[in-house]
Amino acid sequence: MTNTETTGAAEAPEVLAPATLGPVRLRNRIIKAATYEGLSHKSLVTRDLVDFHVAYARGGVGMTTVAYCAVAREGRTDRHQIHWTDEAMPGLRKLTDAVHAEGAAVSAQIGHGGPVASPKGNGLPALAPTKHFHATTLSWAKETTLDDIARITEAHAEAARRAIQAGFDAVEVHLGHNYLASSFLSPRINKRTDTYGGNLENRARFAREIMRAVRDAVGDRIAIIAKMNMDDGVPGGFWLDEAIPVAQWLEQDGTVDALEMTAGSSLLNPMYLFKGDAPLKEFADVMPQPIKLGVKLVGKQKLRSYPYTDAYLLEDARQIRAAVKLPMILLGGITGKPVMDLAMREGFEFVAMARALLREPDLVNRIQADATTPSLCIHCNKCMPTNFTGTRCVLVDRSTTRRQDWGRPAGYVS
Template structure:
């Protein structure tokens, strides 16, 4: 088959120069919750490297939606900085998207400024912290936060937004039977659990108008017993199509319950704790981290089998494949299976110019070795590949990374 990779593709009102998208892998490059030069430089490098669209990751739609102190928080004062980023991306011929979401219960008062909120009250070990369930009368305002964030994204020059409805964040917490135990009209059957998602999408679609593309990242499976599985996820996908989404990004996993289902491979626990500041958390994670974050084997295109079921069930819906793409051969296979575009995260962190290299080399493969050092470091510092650090890593971290890479 002739490769579709470097042909244009339409997502709603937006045309991309090729079918590659930098996924919304959290950069952790926004100290003080504002865009930094580092964030601009990274996304500019990916745009310069040939990508069709780059996605700025995990911007909180309001302060209570913050998970990290190095995460974007959408508000008017950051618009000029984001405009510099989108201008730089556009000069290289790429489109710019921004992922918008709310972390729900996966935060702490010291970060989000209040007792964390979620679909239900309870205790979250992820932080750890108590959590307050949102009242029904608070949900319309929470949904409006998504629309307001879209308006700010338009003002900042973004061509698209990606609504985060997966990975166990707020919308996902309403969708999943594991985290939604509500007794009102927003809990119980799937139809009720989709109501908050519908409210958010209504606000998003009103705010995007006719000139912005709307992608939604969603779970095909939550990745653990008692979570949302593929039968319900297919119904969620069909509802999102009815809600007006222009494309779906098909993912899976729950950050608080099945984190490596999202990313695959093994979490380098020693590396993660090496960068932690909190002594007791460092000790606890080192002690029980392997049990809390069990490994899930990596294989290239690890979500493809599930994603093909969505392709069959949604013949008219643009679908974006994400998950474990590191070679042109596999990307061509995915596109030829009927997906409109592909997203890459770790591959473009390892090699921002990978798309241009694929254009020059039919058998191009990036040099990511799947040690997940970048993810272990991300929770405290910026996301960075260990192969391109200026500083020398301690010997114990080098050994851990080498051991994980050998297993892969």
């Protein structure tokens, strides 16, 4: 059925058993999902960033995901975010070596922030399919030209090649959350009239070209994951009825080893992915003026809260599961062994955990020791605003993993 091990035609695989993802052998089927760490500095890896991922590797995950490594300077969503420069490579190698030493694999999330990028921090205009105003940055993203499309497509390929050089086992290509490729998919944001706009085939062209370039660049030397929206969470946006055929096209193209389906728009509805509480006060506290005032005045309209349930993306993701034979990674509300087992029974080959591991980096080890171990995450989402100062669970004092050594990138750590 897939390229992963199963225990029988009608039997679900064991989530804690080894599995194969593309060319990569993982010790189990649990992936630390990409959560922007806020721990890089001047686009270089820091000791804190290495320690962040080593904690999850030591804690038992099969693979951890470094989020996020921009393919171009103007594609960064934070001025300190990593992008694939010569200067970044030594630190990235130290990070992958450290994770491998703990027995886990490591993936690099690559992509371009597009209209979600930070023009002020980057010193460059943000890009969108067509001119778009970003209320958070209070600035306009300029229209992406055909030359930009060609340049950024090749930049994804180069990022994947550099990921191999840095020792990564996989790349996760970001096609979600209304970052650049996702904004092209969205009929609400993409108003182009050329071959990259209009009908779904045109709007999907950029994402497919990116995936083709990545596959052609790396072949089967590393695993390739596509992280793609099922639902933007906004009226008139990309939705499941279009996500299904795009997933099928990616499968037909032969450019991905696994699909990780996600939801929400960092541009227009950021809380839609996370479910649970919307921490308005905490967001306002870390924002500069006048954005701070805006969060206080209209935060309830822009940062809406949604009820949390375990496996909250399953209902939509199972419709993708039924439409493709590609291995799939279930994201969203993966908190313990019962939910993981449910994902396996539903035909998913892997699960991705984020907030539960921020709360307890060693949760996988503890689940292996006792399958009834519950997650302590309460889905307050107060971890979200911390990505400006070092992503963490605010309920745990883990000060040794926070930004401490701004002056010494990990490329120079002994």
